[in-house]
Amino acid sequence: MRDSTMSVPTSREGQWRAHREREVIAAFAEITTEALTTTPLENLLGLLGKQLCHLLGVTRCSVYLRGEDNRFRGAAGYCEQDGDISAAVQAQEAGIPGDRFSREVIESAAPVLINDVARDPRPHRRTMEYWHVRAMLGVPLVFDGKVIGLIFVDNxxxxxxxxxxxxxxxxxxxxxxxxxxxxxxxxxxxxxxxAQVVRQKNMLAYLADVHQKLTNAVLDGASIQTVVTLLGELSAKPVVLYDEDFRVLAWAAPPGLKMAEAPALAPRVRELPSVKETLATLSASRPSAVVPHTLAVGLGRRHLMCRLVIEGQPSGYLGIVEVGRSLEHRDSKLAEHGATVLSLQILSERRQAEAEGQAREDYLSDLLHSTRDAEQLARRGPQFGVDLSRPHVLVRFVLDAGSQNVSVSAGRKLVIRRLAAAPGLANPAAVSLPGAVIALLRLPEGGGPEDLRETIGQVRSSLSPRLHIHTAVISAVCRAAEDFPLAHRELREIDELARSFGWRGGVLTADELGLFRVIASSGRVKEAVHFAHGFLESLRSDQDDTLLDTWRAFVQAEGRVQATATELGVHENTIRYRLGKIKRLIGRDPSGLDCLLQARMAFQILDLAGW
Known part of the structure; x- marks a missing residue:
């Protein structure tokens, strides 16, 4: 009988358990449907907690998921009174310091029940008070022996x-x-x-399209400006190409933006420590970055800056500006691809310019040394921008040996660049020789060597201190190919003459030395200086240099009184009076041809000697 009475409760208990298990299975029918559809994970977790609440007869649940860093962060929540409370739960984290309740569930991988939260020391006190929890059950979600989530239920x-x-x-x-x-x-x-594969596939297709368009443009002979414009069209944003000093080389913007000037990265932004550090770290391994990283008042727009590297050396930046549309991941890929194409294009242009420059230098060398037929030199000239039927001069820039801080080729390029920037000097060519750079210049219409003196002097001054030029000498006019070797030889002689006198003046012209060059080239420098001092000694004993300066001006004016008076700003009678005094002091007529020639030579000697 006892066995019978004992067997009845057992049978009822089995039936009850079977009933509860069927409830569990029924609860999972809806969960199964959701799991097989495209329901977001958050919704599925909320449904999981909601079904557990219904099974246990409670009204609230919160679900936490384990992240890759093994921290349990809130994922979803449900409350019978408030509905979806996922947002509030997602601001929470389980297992934090002070939350021994959650840690026990995680470490035991088994349910943990607290019937009196207020008196139990294990729960996180502030969290329990915030949620007004009286009793709580924590259940681990265990898969393959690892706790992957937590469910907490309460009323x-x-x-x-x-x-x-x-x-x-x-x-x-x-x-x-x-x-x-x-x-x-x-x-x-x-x-x-x-989704990532689809994005990558789309990105690859986009980059393939970018590559094809850029490659086709370059193969069609597109200029750097054309490539920059194409990049602007592909990005639908302004694009700016800078050199290493942030000077704008080229830029383009969508027509709809109606930009009148390049939206360049402002100097005040470039000087920000964070921006300077970011730009300094750009390299082949990290070619692009956004600066400034976050916008602030006064910083303008964000710029995606990409480094250009040519032959291993930093060579500028390519920037995509955030205007109209936000910067995207594909913009960085576009900038990096565009920077590579532009780097190759710039390198190609440099190589072409160097080749053309070398060819022009070889041509000028042939012209100076008469190593080719004159007719052939005249015929080849136009391909280098040289028309030998027009009058030209040679300019010899004499360099200070041992005081240069640039290479020979760099020095030649500097000279060419400054000459090309000077007004009236079209298409200059130059060749490097030991201790000198020889430039070929076409004379302005109706001009002569003397007309170039001031311009060459300005060029010489502008090259300092990067290039230390001892002096510059302008040759006589060359009107045919046969004239250039002679002019070159004369420039060498004048250079040697200037060195022998220790002259470190500015600019000389071959014509102004005249007969003096022939006499002084004999090498008897001391005798020449002695002659000059002796010839002018009688005027040096005068109280001031008025008579000496008057005679110098008179000689330069080729013995014309009116021109001398105009040069000195005095009356003609004053000049005649002074010439009379000069005649009495030297015992000779200063206007005589012989005296004028000797005086001219004496003044030239003293000028070269630095007296």
Missing amino acids: VEQDHVYSDEDVALAELFARLGAIFLRQAMLNAHLKRKA
């Missing part, structure tokens, strides 16, 4: 008695839920991977 501001069967039912529910959760997480991961 809002009410006590609740959880039986052992409730705890067992919750554990069973959590085991099944972990399987579905793991599958849902795997599905979500696969969807993210698939």
Whole structure:
């Protein structure tokens, strides 16, 4: 009888357990449907917690997921009174310091029940007070022996008695839920991977299109400006190409933006420590970055800056400006691809310019040394921008040996660049020789060597201190190919003459030396200086240099009184009076041809000697 009475409760208990298990299975029918669809993971977690609440007869739940850093962050929540409370739960984290309740669930991988939260030391006190929890059940979601999530259930501001069967039912529910959760997480991961593959495929297709368009443009002979314009069209944003000093080399912007000037990176932004550091770290391994990283008042627009590297050396920047549309990941790929194409194009142009420059230098060398037929030199001239039927001069820039801080080729390029920038000097060519740079200049219409003196002097001054030029000498006019070797030889002789006198003046012309060059080239420098001093000694004993200066001006004016008076700003009679005094002092007529020639030579000697 006792056995019979004992068997009845057991049978009823079995029926009750079977009934509760069927409830669990029924609860998972809806969860299964959701898990097989494209329902977001957050919704599935909320449904999982909601179904557990209904099974246990409670009103609130919160679900936490384990991240890659092993921290349990809030993922979803449900409350019978408030509905979806996921946003509030997502601001929470389980297992933090002071939350021994959650740690026990995680470490034991088993349900943990607290019937009196207010008196139990394990829960995080502030969290329990915030949620007004009286009693709570924590259930782990365990898959393959690892806790991948947590579910907490309670009644809002009410006590609740959880039986052992409730705890067992919750554990069973959590085991099944972990399987579905793991599958849902795997599905979500696969969807993210698939979306990533699609994005990568689209990016590759985009880059392939970019590559084809840029390559075709370059093969069609597009200029750097054309490539920059194409980049602007592909990005639908302004694009700016800078040199290493942030000077704008080229830029383009969509027509709809109606920009009148390049939206360049402002100097005040470039000087910000964060921006300077970011730009300094750009390299082949990290070619692009956004500056400033975050916008602030007064900083203008954000710029995606990409480094140009040519032959291993930093050679400028390519910038895409955030105007109209936000910067995207593909903009960085476009900038990097565009920077590569522009680097190759700039390198190609440099190589072409160097080749053309070398060819012009070889041609000028042939012209100076008469190594080719004159007719052939005249015929080849136009391809180098040289028309030998027009009058030209040679300019010899004599360099200070041992005091240069640039290479020979760099010095030649500096000279060419400054000459090309000077007004009236079209298409200059130059060749490097030991201790000198020889430039070929076409004379302005109706001009002569003397007309170039001031311009050459300005060029000489502008080259300092990068290039130390001892002196500059302008040759006589060359009107045919045969004239250039002679002019070159005369420049060498004048250079040697200037060196022998120790002259470090500015600019000389071959014509102004005249007969003096022939006499002084004999090499008897001391005798020449002695002659000059002796010839002018009688005037040096005068109280001031008025008579000496008057005679010098008179000689330069070729013996014309009116021109001398105009030069000195005095009356003609004053000049005649002074010439009379000069005649008495030297005992000779200063206007005589012989005296004029000797005086001219004496003044030239003293000028060269630095007296």
